[in-house]
Amino acid sequence: MAYDLLIQSISKHVTLSEDDIAVLKSFLKEKKVKKKHFLFLEGDMQQQVSFVSSGCLRSYAIDKNGNEHIIQFAPAGWWIGDMRSVLYDEPATLNVEAIEDSEIVWISQHDKEQLYEKIPALERYFRILAERALATFQQRLIDALSLTAAERYSNFCKRYPSLIQSMPQKYIASYIGVTPEFFSKMLSQPMKRK
Template sequence: MDYELLIQSISNRVPINDNEKKLITALLKTRKLKKKNFLHQEGDIQQHVAFVKSGCLRSYSIDKNGTEHILQFAPAGWWIADMQSFLNVTPSGISIDAIEDSEAFLLNHTDVEQMYIAVPKMERYFRILAERSLATFQQRLIDALSLTAAERYTNFCKRYPTLIQTLPQKYIASYIGITPEFMSKMLSQPMKKG
């Protein structure tokens, strides 16, 4: 099994030795998902956190009007989960599915706790990820409250340059909080500079 991307993600934040790498990778389960297959569905209790080895996953909710709201994209090298459901062992308000054929490494509650005991520096790794995730979501909320749709789109392009080339426009529209029709209209008009 090729764990290189995960080991690189960990090593970029905390140093780990070969023995620690073996302890971590021994806890992982692998899951392959075809495009549009679910890793997790709304209403279920989130059983795992997932590290995307290849492909791309997304988390989203659907409101009472049937409108989809994308919360996160997770391309290769990213973690994804409904942390509220995972930590509180409560039914989830979101679904996670594959945007394209994907493969992920999974850790359940027991695996995570075993990993923290076997490799204590992994708590620091996940703390760093949690802090960055919180900062990103905070900035996204500020952007949603204070920026125009065009500014939110520009920020998305800057933050996720590789995703802008591969994601369907309707997914990007959902992520930045506009309809696909509005996005098409917006993109057909010249963007203002500055």
């Protein structure tokens, strides 16, 4: 069932009773997203966060020159959304697209706030995730400013080992901040070992 992986994820950080799980499930909604279809687009009002039960999604922004900049990959077991849109009730600045056929479990921000009242352990769970996400994005920013493309690719391989073979190279190039042509050339050269 689509909820099993989410319950496992939550259980890594907090303990929920069977009653808590039943209440949580009553607030969740399921959705299937076909490969190359969008969960939402830039400009949409985005009031939900989504947990990937199966498949993989990506979030990205498009700059004024039409170039895509991938912000996040979300394989099974990861959350994805446009948090600025969710928290500030503003149009989304990100696009979220399924890279492969995917199933998600989603919850609106309003329902999530209600769940915090009913199941305080969930507020702790989402706080832990938010702190880890902030630390990860800070490190990614530091890496973008201080590491070579080869080093950023190495970090990508460590962070997303299950995606290396299945991910189109143009997506990996976008994530590490290089053109597909540069990325292809970089891969054709032997990697230097430290």
